[in-house]
Amino acid sequence: MMLDLVSRWWDKRGLTDPQYAFLFDGKPPADEYVSVDCETTGLDCKTAEILSIGAVKIRGNTIVTSESFYVLVKPEGDVQAESIRIHGLRPKDVSDGVPISEALHQLLHFIGNRTLVGYYLEFDVSMINKFLKPMLNIRLPNQQIDVSNVYWQQEAKKLGENHYIDLRLDHISEQLGLPPSPRHNALGDAIHVAQMFLCVRNRK
Numbered sequence: 001m002m003l004d005l006v007s008r009w010w011d012k013r014g015l016t017d018p019q020y021a022f023l024f025d026g027k028p029p030a031d032e033y034v035s036v037d038c039e040t041t042g043l044d045c046k047t048a049e050i051l052s053i054g055a056v057k058i059r060g061n062t063i064v065t066s067e068s069f070y071v072l073v074k075p076e077g078d079v080q081a082e083s084i085r086i087h088g089l090r091p092k093d094v095s096d097g098v099p100i101s102e103a104l105h106q107l108l109h110f111i112g113n114r115t116l117v118g119y120y121l122e123f124d125v126s127m128i129n130k131f132l133k134p135m136l137n138i139r140l141p142n143q144q145i146d147v148s149n150v151y152w153q154q155e156a157k158k159l160g161e162n163h164y165i166d167l168r169l170d171h172i173s174e175q176l177g178l179p180p181s182p183r184h185n186a187l188g189d190a191i192h193v194a195q196m197f198l199c200v201r202n203r204k
Contacts, residue, residue, distance in 0.1 A: 011138045020108060023141050028115050033058040033145070035117040035194035036107075037186045038124045041075060045126045049075040050100060053107055053128075054186030056194055058117065061202070063194045069110045070187040072097035100131045115143040119169055119193045122146065147193055148172065150200045172196060176203075 012024040036055040042048040055069040074097035097103075107128075118124050121144055129139045148167045155165045166172075170180055173192070176199040181192040 008141050011141055014137045016137045020136055020138075023108060023113055023138075025113055028113050028143060031060050032114050033117045033194075033197070034111045034114045035063075035190045035197060036111070036121075036124060037118060037189040037193065038127050039186045040127055043123070045123065045130060048127065049073075050103070050127055050131065051075060051097075052186040053103055054188070054190040055107065055110060056187065056190050057114070058194050058197065061198055063191060063198070065191065068187055068191070069107065071103045071106055073100050073103045074098065101135055104128065104132055104135060111142065113142060115145060116140070117145050117147065117193065117197045119147050119189075119196065145197070147196045147200060150197075151175075154200065154203060176200065 008024060012021070015021065015024075034055050034057055036053070038050050038054075039052040040048040040050055050073050052070065052072050057064045057067040098106075116125070125140055125144060133139060148169075151172050152165050152167060156163070159165065173179070173181060173196060176196060178192070178195055178199065181189065
């Protein structure tokens with residue numbers, strides 16, 4: 001906890017644009033979260049670019065679909081055929097997308113200082129930080145909850161930590177009684193993960 005506070009203080013101190021100071025303001029709203037997902041040109045954070053970002057707010061046990069966020073991002077490099085087969089975003093689909101700096105500007109104002117929720121969230125946050133760091137000299141300061149980690153902890157408590165636990169998204173969804181995810185649309189994925197989050201949080 002102390003390390004997190006020091007990290008937040010250090011990042012806020014390095015913030016180069018004061019209009020984003022709201023990211024560090026106080027505690028996040030009680031029982032309010034944002035589920036976030038990114039579609040990218042690949043899975044190597046060092047070389048991949050963001051193609052789209054989807055997010056949706058969660059208040060209490062309600063997914064507020066009327067307060068959702070989706071943006072297409074125009075990449076600087078080419079969109080490879082292999083990644084198109086995964087997310088379905090063709091070069092012409094993102095040709096009218098916004099620059100990544102504008103996409104992040106919109107995203108930051110949408111999420112505010114709320115806690116972020118995601119499935120293997122570390123990758124999405126790493127991708128955002130890759131572009132946020134040179135833009136504002138900060139990393140996302142938001143608290144983060146990874147649904148796959150919460151599910152693993154619950155299963156490990158029941159089965160033992162040495163027991164194999166399947167963390168594939170479709171498997172977790174099935175175990176939680178959810179229909180298969182309409183995957184590879186960033187907003188659709190964000191909404192599905194929000195459903196998973198509520199299920200694991202209220203799981204007995």
